Amino acid sequence: ASLVAMPFRDRSFATVSANMVFEHLTDPAPSVAELVRITAPGGRILVHTVNRRHYLALLARATPFRFHQWIVSRVEGRAEKDVYPTQYRINTVADLERTFAACGARRVRGGTLDGIPLFVPYPVLCWVAIGFGLLERALAKLPRLGAVLRPNLLVEFERE
Numbered sequence: 001a002s003l004v005a006m007p008f009r010d011r012s013f014a015t016v017s018a019n020m021v022f023e024h025l026t027d028p029a030p031s032v033a034e035l036v037r038i039t040a041p042g043g044r045i046l047v048h049t050v051n052r053r054h055y056l057a058l059l060a061r062a063t064p065f066r067f068h069q070w071i072v073s074r075v076e077g078r079a080e081k082d083v084y085p086t087q088y089r090i091n092t093v094a095d096l097e098r099t100f101a102a103c104g105a106r107r108v109r110g111g112t113l114d115g116i117p118l119f120v121p122y123p124v125l126c127w128v129a130i131g132f133g134l135l136e137r138a139l140a141k142l143p144r145l146g147a148v149l150r151p152n153l154l155v156e157f158e159r160e
Helices: 028-038 055-062 065-076 093-102 123-140 143-148
Strands: 013-019 039-050 105-113 152-159
Touching: 013 028, 028 039, 028 093, 039 105, 093 105, 093 152
Parallel strands: 013 039
Antiparallel strands: 039 152, 105 152
């Protein structure tokens, strides 16, 4: 089904999850509206996605999509046609919060998330991640900046 026209009645679910989807959306607002539509009042929407401010996301945006297809097909064995372009149009806490609020859902909790970025299994990017590891640890000690630069986002919204 299309993320902007799901085959479910309004207010069908108490919990909806979008796991590693938002980084691929070219026009996220209609998808957010659809997620809110199918969530029951008081229901929760969980969003787990890449933080576009993390240095590996910056690196990913600087490399051609063809490279992403090539490396994923080699490392994961996926067909190149099954590698989807990343857009990072709604990949900050502020962007998520603003878009969900416009669609009738408020942020309950969550934000940036520590941990290994999900794209580190690629050997070249893994070495880059190791190389920047010390920088990342140093930045983590700066409360405001460290929180902004964590690799992943996990945010919970409630439909009003």
